[in-house]
Amino acid sequence: MVLCVLKRRLLRSSSCALMGRLQRQSRGCVYSSIHGFSHEEIREKLQAFPGGSVDLLKHDSGIAVLTINNPARMNAFSGSMMVDLKERVSQLENWSEGKGLIVHGAAETFCSGSDLNAVRAISNPQDGMKMCMFMQDALTRLLRLPLISVALVEGRALGGGAELTTACDFRLMTSGSVIQFVHKHMGLVPGWGGAARLVRIVGSQKALKLLGGALKVDPELGLDIGLADEILEADQGAATALQQAENWLSRYTKGPVPVIHAVKKVVLAGRELPLSEALRTEKEVFGTVWGAPANLQALASKSKHK
Numbered sequence: 001m002v003l004c005v006l007k008r009r010l011l012r013s014s015s016c017a018l019m020g021r022l023q024r025q026s027r028g029c030v031y032s033s034i035h036g037f038s039h040e041e042i043r044e045k046l047q048a049f050p051g052g053s054v055d056l057l058k059h060d061s062g063i064a065v066l067t068i069n070n071p072a073r074m075n076a077f078s079g080s081m082m083v084d085l086k087e088r089v090s091q092l093e094n095w096s097e098g099k100g101l102i103v104h105g106a107a108e109t110f111c112s113g114s115d116l117n118a119v120r121a122i123s124n125p126q127d128g129m130k131m132c133m134f135m136q137d138a139l140t141r142l143l144r145l146p147l148i149s150v151a152l153v154e155g156r157a158l159g160g161g162a163e164l165t166t167a168c169d170f171r172l173m174t175s176g177s178v179i180q181f182v183h184k185h186m187g188l189v190p191g192w193g194g195a196a197r198l199v200r201i202v203g204s205q206k207a208l209k210l211l212g213g214a215l216k217v218d219p220e221l222g223l224d225i226g227l228a229d230e231i232l233e234a235d236q237g238a239a240t241a242l243q244q245a246e247n248w249l250s251r252y253t254k255g256p257v258p259v260i261h262a263v264k265k266v267v268l269a270g271r272e273l274p275l276s277e278a279l280r281t282e283k284e285v286f287g288t289v290w291g292a293p294a295n296l297q298a299l300a301s302k303s304k305h306k
């Protein structure tokens with residue numbers, strides 16, 4: 001009897017722990033005060049380096065467009081843009097009707113990394129660490145959104161810009177575009193989580209070559225090594241690269257919001273959690289769609305999958 005009660009309590013507490021982990025995972029925060037991370041302190045420091053913006057446009061289709069907007073500096077991230085990015089990610093976390101996201105740069109180029117003027121001004125190790133934690137937090141939360149996300153790479157994605165592409169589920173490259181982890185040339189390694197994510201996307205051997213050689217990845221190489229998911233050709237009638245990216249993404253965002261969110265959550269769990277935890281998460285997510293309206297409707301329509 002006592003054993004049964006204990007067993008039940010254990011089961012309840014482990015499922016609570018799992019749900020907590022799932023919630024934290026979907027919110028995505030990596031750092032807290034125990035890591036010496038004060039969001040407010042670093043936010044204030046970053047705001048001292050203004051310029052550009054990160055803009056968000058949510059469409060009725062459920063696809064949002066996030067624009068890295070600082071064309072005078074090839075869309076380099078100023079301090080205030082880092083703060084903007086985090087605010088936009090918070091807005092997307094609360095967008096219950098959202099299904100997809102396109103991240104792109106203004107004026108047909110993606111992003112040339114952090115603004116070198118800000119980098120010079122905060123080149124001491126303490127400030128560098130704080131900026132690194134802030135951006136890791138923002139980009140981890142971006143990747144963990146329940147939306148299916150795409151980086152549309154036009155022109156150049158350099159340094160932190162290359163890292164940003166890895167915080168999306170997919171990368172589409174237009175002809176002539178380049179992704180380059182130039183960090184080694186700057187005496188650096190990625191610090192916005194780009195190395196950890198790159199290894200998961202292309203494997204450690206290829207990641208070592210890309211980082212160790214600061215290799216230029218053009219669309220063909222990108223497709224070959226699995227960094228790019230599709231090449232967008234310029235000659236597609238009158239369609240802009242953004243329209244082409246929306247068309248590409250809409251294949252994966254078709255359907256009811258809860259189902260798209262569930263798809264993203266199970267894939268995220270498989271990508272990030274050890275197998276036994278990923279399986280438990282999958283079960284929890286399955287429980288949210290089983291017998292839910294979309295499932296009942298599909299059963300009632302006796303659909304065939306020809």
Ligand SMILES: CCCC(=O)SCCNC(=O)CCNC(=O)[C@H](O)C(C)(C)COP(=O)(O)OP(=O)(O)OC[C@H]1O[C@@H](n2cnc3c(N)ncnc32)[C@H](O)[C@@H]1OP(=O)(O)O
Nearest residue numbers: 072073074076112113114115116117158159160161191192
């Ligand atoms: C953990 C994060 C690590 C990092 O991200 S470190 C930063 C890595 N990124 C870089 O080193 C990129 C440096 N920039 C470049 O290599 C070149 O500017 C680039 C992007 C290839 C473009 O070359 P071009 O087409 O010849 O154009 P350009 O050099 O005249 O640039 C146009 C204007 O944009 C500016 N710019 C480009 N990238 C920047 C950056 N990251 N920070 C601050 N300003 C940047 C550049 O200084 C120039 O401005 P201006 O016209 O001289 O006032």
